Amino acid sequence: MNSNQTVEKLRQMRLSAMAELHHQHIGSNRFADFTADEYIALLADHEWEDRQNKKMARLIKKAAFKQKASVADIDYSHSRNLDKNMFTRLAGLGFVDKKENIIITGPSGVGKSYLVQALGNQACLMGYRTVYSSTSRLLSKLKLSKADGTYLRELRKLQNTDLLILDDFGLQAFDATAREIVLDIIDDRFTEKSTLVSSQLPVSTWYDIIGEGTIADAILDRLVNSSHRIDLKGESLRKGILKNE
The missing domain is CATH 3.40.50.300 (P-loop containing nucleotide triphosphate hydrolases)
Known part of the structure; x- marks a missing residue:
């Protein structure tokens, strides 16, 4: 499976922030900067922070x-x-x-x-x-x-x-x-x-x-x-x- 397919599957699973960050790292070839565990944690943290920020924005708008x-x-x-x-x-x-x-x-x-x-x-x-x-x-x-x-x-x-x-x-x-x-x-x-x-x-x-x-x-x-x-x-x-x- 190539990296572009991985990005597309992340997007289909509604992991858009994770997909975007992974896509950026593909372009800059930064994989060597991280261990496998560190890279997975980086993507997960980015997705979690993005969802939290969107949640806060929704709550403020709805208020x-x-x-x-x-x-x-x-x-x-x-x-x-x-x-x-x-x-x-x-x-x-x-x-x-x-x-x-x-x-x-x-x-x-x-x-x-x-x-x-x-x-x-x-x-x-x-x-x-x-x-x-x-x-x-x-x-x-x-x-x-x-x-x-x-x-x-x-x-x-x-x-x-x-x-x-x-x-x-x-x-x-x-x-x-x-x-x-x-x-x-x-x-x-x-x-x-x-x-x-x-x-x-x-x-x-x-x-x-x-x-x-x-x-x-x-x-x-x-x-x-x-x-x-x-x-x-x-x-x-x-x-x-x-x-x-």
């Missing part, structure tokens, strides 16, 4: 973040009550393995959305299935799914997500349908998956925002009691950006 955010780029210099040691520990994603939640609250412009997306991006890089959405947009989508009969299917998708990020929670008071949807989501994920919530409103006001005492109690009991809390302070970071423009 549907609205901006590129990275844990490495977080600015801790602003006085906004963000503890670097605590956030670095959370970025290790032990909370996802423990099925715990995170709640980040604070006024508009202090960087809540960036922080939750940075954690979401980190989750994707570590192989966790992640979904990001503004709360209002997700509720609108699920209300439509109730009408077209796909509601249970959409709930299962969320239930199978390792990390669900609900941004801008509570900007609008919930109607009866929204309350039921949020309870379904949170109840499915309770002790099974992690949920990350950001809100301009303090948690103490969520009871009234959700409305209907029994449902509000059920949602908050499942969401808040198993959560890490970050309460950001300070002025909007956007003010400094506008001053410098």
Whole structure:
């Protein structure tokens, strides 16, 4: 069997990265640089790294973040009550393995959305299935799914997500349908998956925002009691950006 046939068979077996590297080595005649074991390990490592990179790219695309955010780029210099040691520990994603939640609250412009997306991006890089959405947009989508009969299917998708990020929670008071949807989501994920919530409103006001005492109690009991809390302070970071423009 000649080398070109080997390359073609690797491609047919969907070992494309391995095939490409082997093809390059055929052209440069680098076989003598390795023992047989070393060469096989080199090809296998290259294929594995390529698949991992593609997996991370798929997870990030599917998460549907609205901006590129990275844990490495977080600015801790602003006085906004963000503890670097605590956030670095959370970025290790032990909370996802423990099925715990995170709640980040604070006024508009202090960087809540960036922080939750940075954690979401980190989750994707570590192989966790992640979904990001503004709360209002997700509720609108699920209300439509109730009408077209796909509601249970959409709930299962969320239930199978390792990390669900609900941004801008509570900007609008919930109607009866929204309350039921949020309870379904949170109840499915309770002790099974992690949920990350950001809100301009303090948690103490969520009871009234959700409305209907029994449902509000059920949602908050499942969401808040198993959560890490970050309460950001300070002025909007956007003010400094506008001053410098």
